[in-house]
Amino acid sequence: MPVFCSYSGATALRAASSLPWTAAMVSFAGFCAPPPPVVDGWHALIRSAATTSAGAHCALLMYASSCRWESREGPKSCATSLPWTRPIPPGPGVIVRSEGRPSRTLEVSVANDPHLRVSHVTKRFGGVTAVDDVSFDVPKGAFATLLGPSGCGKTTTLRMIAGFYDPDAGDIEIGNRRVNDLPVHRRGTAMVFQDYALFPHMNVRDNVAYGLRVAHVSASERARRVKETLAFVGLDGLDDRWPNQLSGGQQQRVAVARALVIEPQVLLLDEPLSNLDAKLREQLRVEMRTLQRRLGMTFVYVTHDQEEALSLSDWIAVMNAGKVEQAGAPWEIYYHPRTAFLADFVGAVNLVPAMVAEIDDGAVTVIFGSHRASVRRPADVALARGQDVRLCVRPESFTIAPASSSGPGGIALAGSIVRRAFLGDTMRYWVKVDDREWIVDQPDPGAAAALDGAVALFLQPDRVHVIAG
Known part of the structure; x- marks a missing residue:
């Protein structure tokens, strides 16, 4: 079994060792812990080499042996059956061991604590x-x-x-x-x-x-x-x-x-x-x-x-x-993302600039482009009339149909398809409404022919999330 050595600052050795197995050994074996009175088996030694403004530079040496530690001064005896096993020089020793852990359980529910x-x-x-x-x-x-x-x-x-x-x-x-x-x-x-x-x-x-x-x-x-x-x-x-x-x-x-x-x-x-x-x-x-x-x-x-x-x-x-x-x-x-960054980072999204026109209990009326709609008012968000906001609408929230179709009610938008992409289980459309492109996903595209040209978009108000700022 070979000896692995890494030389670096102590913190750097823990955090960013150039050798993956060194990082793993430090993870499983521990670092800079005082040894118990008597332990034999695997050992790790931190030997201070120099102290600078950047901190203590240490050498970490880990190897297997049957040395017995009886004090922090080093082992009293070591087995010699392995040719590379040798006594550790005097210095601040580190012995590694772990504590017992609870036994595994099955199908445990997530607790609130x-x-x-x-x-x-x-x-x-x-x-x-x-x-x-x-x-x-x-x-x-x-x-x-x-x-x-x-x-x-x-x-x-x-x-x-x-x-x-x-x-x-x-x-x-x-x-x-x-x-x-x-x-x-x-x-x-x-x-x-x-x-x-x-x-x-x-x-x-x-x-x-x-x-x-x-x-x-x-x-x-x-x-x-x-x-x-x-x-x-x-x-x-x-x-x-x-x-x-x-x-x-x-x-x-x-x-x-x-x-x-x-x-x-x-x-x-x-x-x-x-x-x-x-x-x-x-x-x-x-x-x-x-x-x-x-x-x-x-x-x-x-x-x-x-x-x-x-x-x-x-x-x-x-x-x-x-x-x-x-x-x-x-x-x-x-x-229900709180910020525009979050909405955009976690999946595809339509982030549409809008302005607050009216505020009611549980609802807010917004104006976006040439459209006006009453949508759900977000909890714990302070809104005021005239405030600029963003409307967050996920692509799968829409129902898309040919322009002549009647929809399920709610917010209705008329537009035309600019381009589309087949994603396997979904057809993604980019639909131009007024001067803005909206991303719209249609599930199970194999169930009907792909759409083209003028279309109608339908959106339930409770699928619109208002982001302040």
């Missing part, structure tokens, strides 16, 4: 604020997703929850316990990395067993839990295969199994499906959601894929420029 709480968390890198005063609560047992474009701060937030980054301000609580000062391995979390970070020199069995080995779980218990977990994720019989003998989907399942086998309270997943083809991604979404429901475990998932977030999640926080734009159920995020 927060399991993960992020309170006013900020993270800066030099003069750049990556995460800016972010707060949210994730319900216990929820499949929670941090959604946003590249560079919005979602992965940085996930890494602070994991313990790879230290927040510059704010608190992170898991199970009502503040974890800011706890090392990675004592937070009750496990992480699935975007590139899976499987150890190439270990077979499937040993990859999955890694976290249990560093926790000094007995060989018999380790074998039992690995076997159960591999069967649980559908990898029964692949124990002896190497990572390069597995498909992308199988590698992803190994990474998930390695995280689950240590029975974390919260599973963190950093875009684990992004490297897979579209068909496999869709299949694994279903598997991931089914797995989470069976476990009843809190998942925190990072993605930039809106469809993925909507299909998987109980709860979504949409981030932009280091802040949370809105958090809540997928339905609320999609149909």
Whole structure:
């Protein structure tokens, strides 16, 4: 078994190691934790090399041995059966082990009580604020997703929850316990990395067993839990295969199994499906959601894929420029966005400028173009007569028909088709109404001939959402 070494600043080594397996080892083994009185097995050593204005530069060395630690000064004895096993020089030692976790349960419902709480968390890198005063609560047992474009701060937030980054301000609580000062391995979390970070020199069995080995779980218990977990994720019989003998989907399942086998309270997943083809991604979404429901475990998932977030999640926080734009159920995020950015980011949308003409109880009359309509008044949004607003209408909310057709009532618009696109289960039309193009989706396009020319659009008022500003 080879020795892996990484040399970097301590924080950088946790957060952005150039070697994926180093990041994985730090994740599962822990970091900068004082050793208990007597432990043998896997060891990690932080050896201070220099201190500069940028912080302490450390060397992290991790290897397997049967050394016994009896004090912070180093091991008293080491086995010599392995040629590369050697005593650790005096210095601040780090022993890695994990605590026991609750047993798995099946089909657990999402509770209202927060399991993960992020309170006013900020993270800066030099003069750049990556995460800016972010707060949210994730319900216990929820499949929670941090959604946003590249560079919005979602992965940085996930890494602070994991313990790879230290927040510059704010608190992170898991199970009502503040974890800011706890090392990675004592937070009750496990992480699935975007590139899976499987150890190439270990077979499937040993990859999955890694976290249990560093926790000094007995060989018999380790074998039992690995076997159960591999069967649980559908990898029964692949124990002896190497990572390069597995498909992308199988590698992803190994990474998930390695995280689950240590029975974390919260599973963190950093875009684990992004490297897979579209068909496999869709299949694994279903598997991931089914797995989470069976476990009843809190998942925190990072993605930039809106469809993925909507299909998987109980709860979504949409981030932009280091802040949370809105958090809540997928339905609320999609149909009742608070901002124009959110409406546009989460799926196709028509954002139409309008002006408030009248305000009534539960309704607001708006003027857009040459049209006037009474629509649902949004809750908790202050509106005034003459105020400029945006009307948010999703493409699937329309009924489209030939111009001569009578519709179901509601808001009626006359227009003409500019272009169309066949999307398989949907025909998408761009319809010009006055001087603006509206996006309109027609489901089941195979049921009738494609439309062309003049058409009529019908829209129920309760499908129009008003965005202030």
